[in-house]
Amino acid sequence: xxxxxxxxxANTIEKHDSIDRINIENYQWFWVDFNEPTMEETTxxxxxxxxxxxxxxxxxxxxxxxxxxxYYDNYTFFxxxxxxxxxxxxxxxxxxxxxxxxxxxxxxxxxxxxxxxxFSRLAMQKDIQNMTTQHVFYELLDKIxxxxxxxxxxxxxxxxxxxxxxxxxxxxxxxNDLFETRYLLLxxxxxxxxxxxxxxxxxxxxxxxxxxKKKEYFSxxxxxxxxxxxxxxxxxxxxxxxxxxxxxxNSHQTNNVMKVLTIMTSIFAPLTxxxxxxxxxxxxxxxxxxxxxxxFSLILMGLIGLGLLIWFKKKKWF
Numbered sequence: 124x125x126x127x128x129x130x131x132x133a134n135t136i137e138k139h140d141s142i143d144r145i146n147i148e149n150y151q152w153f154w155v156d157f158n159e160p161t162m163e164e165t166t167x168x169x170x171x172x173x174x175x176x177x178x179x180x181x182x183x184x185x186x187x188x189x190x191x192x193x194y195y196d197n198y199t200f201f202x203x204x205x206x207x208x209x210x211x212x213x214x215x216x217x218x219x220x221x222x223x224x225x226x227x228x229x230x231x232x233x234x235x236x237x238x239x240x241x242f243s244r245l246a247m248q249k250d251i252q253n254m255t256t257q258h259v260f261y262e263l264l265d266k267i268x269x270x271x272x273x274x275x276x277x278x279x280x281x282x283x284x285x286x287x288x289x290x291x292x293x294x295x296x297x298x299n300d301l302f303e304t305r306y307l308l309l310x311x312x313x314x315x316x317x318x319x320x321x322x323x324x325x326x327x328x329x330x331x332x333x334x335x336k337k338k339e340y341f342s343x344x345x346x347x348x349x350x351x352x353x354x355x356x357x358x359x360x361x362x363x364x365x366x367x368x369x370x371x372x373n374s375h376q377t378n379n380v381m382k383v384l385t386i387m388t389s390i391f392a393p394l395t396x397x398x399x400x401x402x403x404x405x406x407x408x409x410x411x412x413x414x415x416x417x418x419f420s421l422i423l424m425g426l427i428g429l430g431l432l433i434w435f436k437k438k439k440w441f
Contacts, residue, residue, distance in 0.1 A: 124140070124157075124158045124159060124160065124164075125140065125141060125142055125155060125156070125157055125158070125160065125164055125167070126138070126139075126140060126155070126156040126158060126242060127139040127140070127141070127142050127145060127153065127154070127155050127156075128153065128154050128242065128245060128246055129145075129147075129149075129150035129151075129152070129153035129154070130150060130151045130152055130153070130251055130254065131149060131150055131151065132149065132150070132151055134151075134251055136245070136246060136248065136251060137150075138246055142155055142167060142171065147226070150225075151225075152224070152225045152226055152227070152255065152256050153225075153226050153227075154226070154227045154228075154229070154242070154245070154256070154259060155167075155226070155227075155228045155229075156228075156229045156238055156242060157228070157229065157230040157231070158231065158234065158235070158238070159231070159232060159233065159234065160230070160232075165179075165182075165183060168182065168228075168230070172221070172228060174195075174198075174200075174221060174228075175195050175200075177193075178193065178195070178200040178219075178221070181200070181202060181219065182219050182230045185232075187204070187215060187216075187217055188202045188217055189202070189317050190202050190203050190204055190314070190317040190318050190320075190321045191317070191321060192321060192324060192325065192328075194330050197223055198221050198222060198223040198226075199220075199221075199222050199223070199330070199331065200219070200220070200221055200222075201219065201220040201221075201222065201321070202217060202218075202219050202220075203217070203218050203219070203220065203264065203267055203318065203321070204216070204217060204218070204267075204314040204317070204318060205217075205218050205231075205235060205236075205237060205267050205270065206267075206270065206271050206274050206311065206314055207236075207270065207274065208273065208274040208277045208278075211303065211307075212307070212310075213274060213307050213310040213311050215310070215313075215314055216231065216232075216233045216235070217231065217232070218230075218231045218235055218237070218238070218263075218267065219231065220260065220263075222256055222257070222260055222334075223256065224255075224256065224333055225256070226256065227256040227259060227260060229263070236270070237263055237266040237267050237270065238263065240266060241259065241262050241263050241266060244262075245259060255333070256333075257333050257334050257336070257337055258337065258340075260334070261337055261340045261341060261344070264322075264341070264344050265340075265343075265344055267318075268318070268344050268347050268348060268351070269347070271311070271314075271315065271347075271351050272351070274311060275311060275351065275354050275355065275358070278304060278307050278308060278311070278358065279354075279358060281300070281304055282304055282358060282361060282362065282365075285297055285300050285301050285304065285365065286361070286365055294369055294372075294373060297369065298366070298369055301362055301365055301366055301369070302366075304362055305359060305362045305363075305366075308355055308358055308359045308362065309359070311355055312352075312355045312356075312359070315348060315351045315352050315355055316352060318348055319345070319348040319349060319351075319352055322341060322344055322345040322348055323345065325341060326338060326341055326342060326345060382440070386435055386440065389431060389435075390428050390431045390432065391428075393424075393427050393431070394424045394427060394428060397420060397423060397424050397427070398420075398424070401416070401420050
């Protein structure tokens with residue numbers, strides 16, 4: 124699907140659902156959105172707009188590209204990531220931009236909430252005197268970055284649940300959820316950091332003079348990305364601390380069990396030795412015919428066990 128919205132030279136807004144019969148010379152600037160385009164519709168990228176073959180290749184590539192910007196003669200090409208949270212995953216999708224003074228083209232292979240919202244808002248805009256492609260680009264980027272926050276807040280809520288163990292779940296299940304949360308944070312980090320670097324390049328580029336006119340707006344987005352980056356890294360550190368605490372607790376519990384078993388083994392080892400001696404079947408063993416041999420052996424083993432317990436207690440081994 125192709126959506127078109129343009130600002131005419133008479134400062135009016137026009138919308139179309141096709142660009143086949145549109146004379147772009149009639150517009151101050153326009154925005155064309157390729158929303159889940161067909162193969163036939165994608166030919167407009169090369170036939171109508173004459174975009175560079177490498178930029179088109181990045182758009183059509185099914186593999187998620189890293190956020191970046193490329194400079195061309197009459198436009199700048201941007202790759203960005205939109206993010207939304209699933210039930211137990213972070214879903215990342217690519218949103219591409221072709222930006223110039225007179226037009227903006229967006230391209231995405233999946234539905235974009237951000238594009239739909241900004242497109243609808245622009246179509247209802249009454250004051251369009253100061254509207255430019257750079258301002259619309261800012262609104263889209265701002266919406267993209269703002270939608271990162273609910274995702275990380277959801278991850279933080281899950282992390283709090285793991286840390287407090289409010290459901291009294293087993294440690295094995297908690298560790299599985301913890302490693303899953305670390306993976307979600309890693310996935311989100313792979314979008315946040317490149318997007319942060321992209322904004323940094325934009326703010327320090329000498330080629331994007333029109334965007335630099337609204338530097339304070341894009342600086343605000345960059346600040347949000349810095350905050351997101353700090354949140355992701357701090358939460359990953361928290362997951363590492365929780366993991367280490369759980370592993371330490373598990374090791375401590377294992378050591379306690381091993382200590383009890385070791386003490387029991389230490390007590391029963393000499394008793395087994397005594398029982399082994401009296402259990403031998405040699406003919407000349409005076410204890411075998413002694414009247415008090417059996418109770419004596421029991422008392423002896425009891426005294427040995429009690430003595431070992433008292434000694435271990437004094438050593439503070441338990």
